[in-house]
Amino acid sequence: MFSAIRDGVLSVGLFLGMLVFMEIGRRFRVRQSARDPDLAKAGFGAIEGSVLGLLGLLLAFTFSGAGTRFDARRQLIVEETNTIGTAYLRLDILSAAAQSKLREYFRRYLDARLNVYRKLPDVEGAKQELAIANSLQQEIWREAIASIRTAAAPVEVTVVLLPALNAMMDIATTRTMAVYVHPPVIIFVMLFALAWVSSLLAGYDMAGGKSRSWFHMLCFATAVAVTVFVILDLEYPRTGLIRVNAFDQALVDLRDSMK
Numbered sequence: 219m220f221s222a223i224r225d226g227v228l229s230v231g232l233f234l235g236m237l238v239f240m241e242i243g244r245r246f247r248v249r250q251s252a253r254d255p256d257l258a259k260a261g262f263g264a265i266e267g268s269v270l271g272l273l274g275l276l277l278a279f280t281f282s283g284a285g286t287r288f289d290a291r292r293q294l295i296v297e298e299t300n301t302i303g304t305a306y307l308r309l310d311i312l313s314a315a316a317q318s319k320l321r322e323y324f325r326r327y328l329d330a331r332l333n334v335y336r337k338l339p340d341v342e343g344a345k346q347e348l349a350i351a352n353s354l355q356q357e358i359w360r361e362a363i364a365s366i367r368t369a370a371a372p373v374e375v376t377v378v379l380l381p382a383l384n385a386m387m388d389i390a391t392t393r394t395m396a397v398y399v400h401p402p403v404i405i406f407v408m409l410f411a412l413a414w415v416s417s418l419l420a421g422y423d424m425a426g427g428k429s430r431s432w433f434h435m436l437c438f439a440t441a442v443a444v445t446v447f448v449i450l451d452l453e454y455p456r457t458g459l460i461r462v463n464a465f466d467q468a469l470v471d472l473r474d475s476m477k
Contacts (some may be wrong), residue, residue, distance in 0.1 A: 221277065225447050225450040225451050225454075225458060226447065227371070228446070228447075228450060229443045229445070229446055229450070230330060232410055232413055232439075232443045232446055233439045233440065233442075233443035233444065235413075235414050235417070236413055236414060236416075236417040236438070236439040236442065236443070237417070237436075237439050238358075238373070238417075239415075239417035239418040239421060240417045240418070240420055240421030240424070240435050240438075241413045241430075242418060242421060242438070243417065243418040243419060243420065243421025243422035243424075244421040244424060244430065245425075246421075246422060247352060247421075247422045258321075265319075265362045265419070266416075266420070266423060269412065269415055269416050269419055270416050270419075270420075272412060273409075273412040273413060273416045273442075276405075276408060276412060277409070277445055277446075277449075278407055278441070280294050280401060280406075280409060280449050281441065281448070281449050281452075283401060284401075284448075284449045284452035284453050287400075287451060287452070287453065288452045288455055288460070288462070289376075289456075291393075291396055291455060292460050292462050292465045294389065294392060294393045295393070295462065295465040295466060295468060295469065296398055296465065296468060297389050297469040298331070298386075298389045298390065298393060298469070298470050299472050301382070301385045301386045301389050302324070302327075302328060302331075302386050302469075302472060303451055303472050304322050304382050304385075304386075304474065305379075305382040305383050305385070305386045307320070308378055308379050309321060309324075311375050311378060311379060311381070312362075312365050312366075312375070312379070313365065316361070316362075316365035316368075319361055320358060320361055320362060323354055323357055323361060324358065325359045325473070325476050325477075326354055326475060327354040327355065327358060327472045328469065328472065328476065329404050329473065330347050330348075330350040330351035330354060331347075331390065331469065332466065332469055332470065332473065333347040333350075334347040334348050334351060334394075334462075335456060335466065336456055336466075338456040339456070339457040345471065348394065351390065355386075355387050355390070358383060359383060359387075362379060362380065362383055363380075366379070366380075366421060369472075395420035397456075400451075400453050409446065410446075413442050413446075417439070419439070420435075420438060420457065421435075439459060448460070454475075
């Protein structure tokens, strides 16, 4: 919810800023018309079209990237579910005594992995759960190696079990790093700046009428602000209105099957 509020504040700021710049552009042309009517009537359509086109392209690419990353994060949840489930099933090749201890580690590990994302936006709490999960990874690995050595297991056991455990740990790291994958801040700075410059030019162009066209002004500002809000929400799918939390059910179901 914190992210939704932050995204809302930024989007409202963008919306209000666009209205202000449209008004500035309109007043500038009105004053210019009074001083130099010929210059005020000159066409600047090519410049306005170029800036608006650049804004549209930046919005499109940013929106597309945010949607792609959102889908990738959902897919990573499915992949982690599959890798943990596969590793858990392959414990069957170990002795009963080794299985019991490792299965308990797996249950605790999966609880910690779920809690990492449930704690958000409490970053410190999430980091604590992540540290617990990483510690349990090491315990699982050490216990698996010890079980294989103690039982003098055949090579086939090592080939089947250890790669599955390694894949389980790799996907956890991949998911953790995916949280930090966002466009550079400069992209959003450019997006806001272009939106305001476009508003300035649009306001200048609309000054040809006798009165303000509030309908067009509000529609333009709303369309851009809502699009930016959705982009920001997609970029932080654990704390906004658009979330990937529903996909966590796959991990929850896997945890239930481990009882």
